[in-house]
Amino acid sequence: MRNVWRNTSRFAGLVASVLILVVVIAAWTRSPAAPRAGAAPAAPRRGDVLRGRYSVITHDCAGCHGGTNPAAQGWLAGVTSPEMEFKIGPFTTRPRNLTPDNGTGLGRFTERQIFNALRYGLRPEDTPDVVITSRTPGQGNFPEHPHYLAVPMPWTAWRYMPEQELWDMAAYLKRGLKPVSNKVLDSEGPPDFWASEYTDEKYGGAQPPAFPTANEQKP
Numbered sequence: 001m002r003n004v005w006r007n008t009s010r011f012a013g014l015v016a017s018v019l020i021l022v023v024v025i026a027a028w029t030r031s032p033a034a035p036r037a038g039a040a041p042a043a044p045r046r047g048d049v050l051r052g053r054y055s056v057i058t059h060d061c062a063g064c065h066g067g068t069n070p071a072a073q074g075w076l077a078g079v080t081s082p083e084m085e086f087k088i089g090p091f092t093t094r095p096r097n098l099t100p101d102n103g104t105g106l107g108r109f110t111e112r113q114i115f116n117a118l119r120y121g122l123r124p125e126d127t128p129d130v131v132i133t134s135r136t137p138g139q140g141n142f143p144e145h146p147h148y149l150a151v152p153m154p155w156t157a158w159r160y161m162p163e164q165e166l167w168d169m170a171a172y173l174k175r176g177l178k179p180v181s182n183k184v185l186d187s188e189g190p191p192d193f194w195a196s197e198y199t200d201e202k203y204g205g206a207q208p209p210a211f212p213t214a215n216e217q218k219p
Protein backbone atom coordinates (compact mmCIF):
# COMPACT_ATOMS: atom_id res chain seq x y z
CA MET A 1 0.00 0.00 0.00
CA ARG A 2 2.79 2.35 1.02
CA ASN A 3 4.55 1.56 -2.26
CA VAL A 4 1.48 2.38 -4.27
CA TRP A 5 1.09 5.68 -2.39
CA ARG A 6 4.75 6.52 -2.92
CA ASN A 7 4.47 5.73 -6.65
CA THR A 8 1.30 7.78 -6.95
CA SER A 9 2.83 10.81 -5.25
CA ARG A 10 5.96 10.47 -7.34
CA PHE A 11 3.76 10.31 -10.41
CA ALA A 12 1.78 13.38 -9.28
CA GLY A 13 5.05 15.23 -8.69
CA LEU A 14 6.20 14.35 -12.19
CA VAL A 15 2.93 15.55 -13.73
CA ALA A 16 3.18 18.82 -11.76
CA SER A 17 6.77 19.38 -12.93
CA VAL A 18 5.83 18.73 -16.56
CA LEU A 19 2.86 21.11 -16.25
CA ILE A 20 5.04 23.86 -14.78
CA LEU A 21 7.58 23.32 -17.57
CA VAL A 22 4.86 23.56 -20.23
CA VAL A 23 3.53 26.81 -18.71
CA VAL A 24 7.03 28.31 -18.52
CA ILE A 25 7.85 27.35 -22.13
CA ALA A 26 4.47 28.65 -23.35
CA ALA A 27 5.02 31.99 -21.61
CA TRP A 28 8.50 32.15 -23.04
CA THR A 29 7.64 31.42 -26.65
CA ARG A 30 4.28 33.22 -26.69
CA SER A 31 4.16 35.20 -29.92
CA PRO A 32 3.85 38.98 -29.42
CA ALA A 33 0.38 40.51 -29.70
CA ALA A 34 -0.74 40.72 -33.35
CA PRO A 35 -0.12 44.24 -34.71
CA ARG A 36 -3.16 46.43 -35.29
CA ALA A 37 -4.29 46.60 -38.90
CA GLY A 38 -2.26 49.24 -40.70
CA ALA A 39 0.19 49.55 -37.79
CA ALA A 40 3.82 49.62 -38.89
CA PRO A 41 5.64 46.39 -38.11
CA ALA A 42 8.74 46.56 -35.91
CA ALA A 43 11.76 48.33 -37.48
CA PRO A 44 12.41 46.76 -40.89
CA ARG A 45 15.29 44.34 -41.16
CA ARG A 46 17.60 43.91 -44.13
CA GLY A 47 15.42 41.05 -45.40
CA ASP A 48 12.40 43.38 -45.61
CA VAL A 49 14.38 45.89 -47.67
CA LEU A 50 15.56 43.18 -50.08
CA ARG A 51 12.04 41.73 -50.38
CA GLY A 52 10.76 45.26 -51.02
CA ARG A 53 13.39 45.68 -53.74
CA TYR A 54 12.19 42.47 -55.36
CA SER A 55 8.54 43.68 -55.29
CA VAL A 56 9.42 47.12 -56.65
CA ILE A 57 11.43 45.60 -59.51
CA THR A 58 8.89 42.90 -60.39
CA HIS A 59 5.95 45.35 -60.29
CA ASP A 60 7.79 47.66 -62.69
CA CYS A 61 7.38 50.76 -60.55
CA ALA A 62 10.35 52.11 -62.54
CA GLY A 63 8.35 51.81 -65.77
CA CYS A 64 6.75 55.09 -64.67
CA HIS A 65 8.97 56.37 -61.85
CA GLY A 66 12.21 56.20 -63.83
CA GLY A 67 15.16 54.00 -64.71
CA THR A 68 15.29 50.68 -66.50
CA ASN A 69 17.13 48.70 -63.81
CA PRO A 70 18.48 49.45 -60.33
CA ALA A 71 21.90 50.41 -61.74
CA ALA A 72 20.49 52.75 -64.38
CA GLN A 73 20.52 56.55 -64.30
CA GLY A 74 17.39 58.03 -62.73
CA TRP A 75 16.29 54.83 -60.93
CA LEU A 76 12.95 55.75 -59.27
CA ALA A 77 13.93 59.43 -59.29
CA GLY A 78 10.67 60.55 -60.97
CA VAL A 79 10.05 62.55 -64.12
CA THR A 80 13.25 63.76 -65.74
CA SER A 81 11.91 64.41 -69.25
CA PRO A 82 8.51 65.41 -70.70
CA GLU A 83 8.03 61.95 -72.31
CA MET A 84 7.64 60.54 -68.80
CA GLU A 85 4.54 62.68 -68.12
CA PHE A 86 0.98 61.45 -68.72
CA LYS A 87 -1.85 63.29 -70.42
CA ILE A 88 -5.10 62.23 -68.69
CA GLY A 89 -7.95 64.14 -70.35
CA PRO A 90 -7.14 67.82 -69.81
CA PHE A 91 -4.62 67.07 -67.03
CA THR A 92 -0.88 66.39 -67.00
CA THR A 93 0.18 63.93 -64.31
CA ARG A 94 3.74 63.17 -63.26
CA PRO A 95 5.28 60.13 -61.56
CA ARG A 96 7.04 61.40 -58.45
CA ASN A 97 10.54 61.03 -57.10
CA LEU A 98 10.46 57.86 -54.95
CA THR A 99 14.02 58.19 -53.61
CA PRO A 100 14.34 59.24 -49.94
CA ASP A 101 15.51 62.79 -50.71
CA ASN A 102 14.21 65.12 -47.98
CA GLY A 103 13.44 68.08 -50.20
CA THR A 104 12.07 66.48 -53.37
CA GLY A 105 11.43 62.78 -52.66
CA LEU A 106 9.94 60.43 -50.06
CA GLY A 107 12.34 61.61 -47.34
CA ARG A 108 9.59 63.94 -46.09
CA PHE A 109 7.17 61.08 -45.49
CA THR A 110 7.03 58.18 -43.03
CA GLU A 111 6.84 54.55 -44.08
CA ARG A 112 3.23 54.56 -42.92
CA GLN A 113 2.40 57.44 -45.26
CA ILE A 114 3.94 55.44 -48.12
CA PHE A 115 2.00 52.36 -46.98
CA ASN A 116 -1.23 54.43 -46.96
CA ALA A 117 -0.43 55.70 -50.46
CA LEU A 118 -0.02 52.16 -51.82
CA ARG A 119 -2.95 50.60 -49.96
CA TYR A 120 -5.48 53.46 -50.04
CA GLY A 121 -4.19 55.69 -52.85
CA LEU A 122 -3.86 58.66 -50.49
CA ARG A 123 -1.38 61.40 -51.46
CA PRO A 124 1.25 61.39 -48.70
CA GLU A 125 1.65 65.15 -48.99
CA ASP A 126 -1.97 65.77 -48.01
CA THR A 127 -2.61 62.82 -45.69
CA PRO A 128 -1.48 62.75 -42.05
CA ASP A 129 0.69 59.94 -40.70
CA VAL A 130 -2.06 57.85 -39.05
CA VAL A 131 -3.18 54.22 -38.83
CA ILE A 132 -6.17 53.84 -41.15
CA THR A 133 -8.74 51.16 -40.31
CA SER A 134 -11.56 51.88 -42.77
CA ARG A 135 -12.04 52.64 -46.45
CA THR A 136 -15.11 54.75 -45.81
CA PRO A 137 -14.39 58.50 -45.92
CA GLY A 138 -14.68 60.04 -42.46
CA GLN A 139 -14.34 56.69 -40.65
CA GLY A 140 -11.36 54.93 -39.05
CA ASN A 141 -9.01 57.84 -39.87
CA PHE A 142 -9.82 57.63 -43.59
CA PRO A 143 -9.97 61.30 -44.60
CA GLU A 144 -13.41 62.80 -45.05
CA HIS A 145 -12.28 64.33 -48.36
CA PRO A 146 -9.52 62.03 -49.59
CA HIS A 147 -6.84 63.44 -51.88
CA TYR A 148 -6.05 60.50 -54.12
CA LEU A 149 -2.91 59.96 -56.18
CA ALA A 150 -3.35 60.96 -59.78
CA VAL A 151 -4.15 58.46 -62.51
CA PRO A 152 -2.36 56.32 -63.73
CA MET A 153 -0.64 55.45 -60.42
CA PRO A 154 -1.97 51.85 -60.15
CA TRP A 155 -2.67 51.79 -56.40
CA THR A 156 -6.05 50.19 -57.16
CA ALA A 157 -3.98 47.11 -58.06
CA TRP A 158 -1.34 47.48 -55.32
CA ARG A 159 -4.09 47.52 -52.66
CA TYR A 160 -4.54 43.77 -53.17
CA MET A 161 -0.94 43.06 -52.11
CA PRO A 162 -0.43 41.56 -48.64
CA GLU A 163 0.20 44.27 -46.03
CA GLN A 164 3.72 43.00 -45.32
CA GLU A 165 4.66 43.35 -49.00
CA LEU A 166 3.56 46.99 -48.98
CA TRP A 167 5.60 47.66 -45.82
CA ASP A 168 8.60 45.95 -47.45
CA MET A 169 8.34 48.23 -50.50
CA ALA A 170 8.10 51.28 -48.22
CA ALA A 171 11.19 50.02 -46.36
CA TYR A 172 13.12 49.62 -49.63
CA LEU A 173 12.17 53.09 -50.88
CA LYS A 174 13.10 54.78 -47.58
CA ARG A 175 16.14 52.72 -46.53
CA GLY A 176 17.46 50.87 -49.56
CA LEU A 177 17.87 53.75 -52.01
CA LYS A 178 20.26 56.68 -52.08
CA PRO A 179 18.49 60.06 -52.13
CA VAL A 180 18.41 61.83 -55.50
CA SER A 181 17.42 65.48 -55.63
CA ASN A 182 14.92 65.83 -58.47
CA LYS A 183 11.96 68.16 -58.13
CA VAL A 184 8.91 66.84 -59.97
CA LEU A 185 6.17 69.36 -60.64
CA ASP A 186 2.81 68.60 -59.01
CA SER A 187 0.33 66.59 -61.06
CA GLU A 188 -2.79 68.35 -62.24
CA GLY A 189 -6.22 66.92 -61.51
CA PRO A 190 -9.94 67.47 -61.00
CA PRO A 191 -11.22 69.38 -57.93
CA ASP A 192 -12.37 66.14 -56.25
CA PHE A 193 -8.80 64.77 -56.39
CA TRP A 194 -9.92 61.85 -58.58
CA ALA A 195 -12.50 60.61 -56.04
CA SER A 196 -15.26 60.05 -58.60
CA GLU A 197 -12.76 58.37 -60.93
CA TYR A 198 -11.67 55.83 -58.34
CA THR A 199 -15.11 55.07 -56.95
CA ASP A 200 -16.08 54.08 -60.50
CA GLU A 201 -16.67 50.39 -61.10
CA LYS A 202 -13.87 50.23 -63.65
CA TYR A 203 -11.37 50.41 -60.80
CA GLY A 204 -13.34 47.98 -58.64
CA GLY A 205 -15.00 50.73 -56.62
CA ALA A 206 -13.93 52.22 -53.30
CA GLN A 207 -14.09 48.81 -51.59
CA PRO A 208 -12.03 46.18 -53.44
CA PRO A 209 -14.35 43.31 -54.42
CA ALA A 210 -14.00 40.09 -52.44
CA PHE A 211 -13.12 36.76 -54.03
CA PRO A 212 -14.90 35.21 -55.88
CA THR A 213 -16.51 37.87 -58.08
CA ALA A 214 -18.89 36.98 -60.94
CA ASN A 215 -15.83 36.28 -63.15
CA GLU A 216 -14.15 34.00 -60.64
CA GLN A 217 -14.89 30.74 -58.92
CA LYS A 218 -13.78 28.92 -55.81
CA PRO A 219 -11.08 26.42 -56.87
Ligand code: HEC
Pocket (backbone or CB within 6 Å): 055, 056, 059, 060, 061, 062, 063, 064, 065, 086, 093, 094, 095, 096, 097, 098, 105, 106, 114, 117, 118, 123, 124, 125, 148, 149, 150, 151, 152, 153, 154, 158, 169, 186, 187
Ligand atom coordinates in the same frame (compact mmCIF):
# COMPACT_ATOMS: atom_id res chain seq x y z
C1 HEC B 1 1.58 53.60 -64.74
C2 HEC B 1 2.50 54.48 -64.05
C3 HEC B 1 2.89 54.18 -62.62
C4 HEC B 1 3.35 52.99 -62.09
C5 HEC B 1 3.57 51.66 -62.80
C6 HEC B 1 3.63 53.26 -60.70
N1 HEC B 1 3.33 54.55 -60.39
FE1 HEC B 1 3.57 55.42 -58.56
N2 HEC B 1 2.83 57.19 -59.29
C7 HEC B 1 2.48 57.42 -60.62
C8 HEC B 1 2.05 58.79 -60.76
C9 HEC B 1 1.56 59.44 -62.04
C10 HEC B 1 2.16 59.37 -59.49
C11 HEC B 1 1.86 60.83 -59.11
C12 HEC B 1 0.49 60.94 -58.50
C13 HEC B 1 0.16 62.35 -58.11
O1 HEC B 1 0.94 63.26 -58.40
O2 HEC B 1 -0.91 62.55 -57.52
C14 HEC B 1 2.65 58.33 -58.59
C15 HEC B 1 2.86 58.53 -57.23
C16 HEC B 1 3.40 57.57 -56.37
C17 HEC B 1 3.64 57.77 -54.96
C18 HEC B 1 3.37 59.05 -54.17
C19 HEC B 1 4.63 59.85 -54.09
C20 HEC B 1 4.47 61.25 -53.60
O3 HEC B 1 5.50 61.90 -53.34
O4 HEC B 1 3.34 61.76 -53.51
C21 HEC B 1 4.19 56.61 -54.48
C22 HEC B 1 4.64 56.33 -53.03
C23 HEC B 1 4.28 55.69 -55.59
N3 HEC B 1 3.78 56.30 -56.72
C24 HEC B 1 4.82 54.43 -55.50
C25 HEC B 1 4.79 53.49 -56.55
C26 HEC B 1 5.26 52.14 -56.41
C27 HEC B 1 5.88 51.56 -55.16
C28 HEC B 1 5.02 51.52 -57.60
C29 HEC B 1 5.25 50.07 -57.97
C30 HEC B 1 4.70 49.08 -57.04
C31 HEC B 1 4.45 52.53 -58.49
N4 HEC B 1 4.32 53.71 -57.81
C32 HEC B 1 4.10 52.30 -59.81
C33 HEC B 1 2.52 56.50 -61.65
C34 HEC B 1 2.90 55.16 -61.53
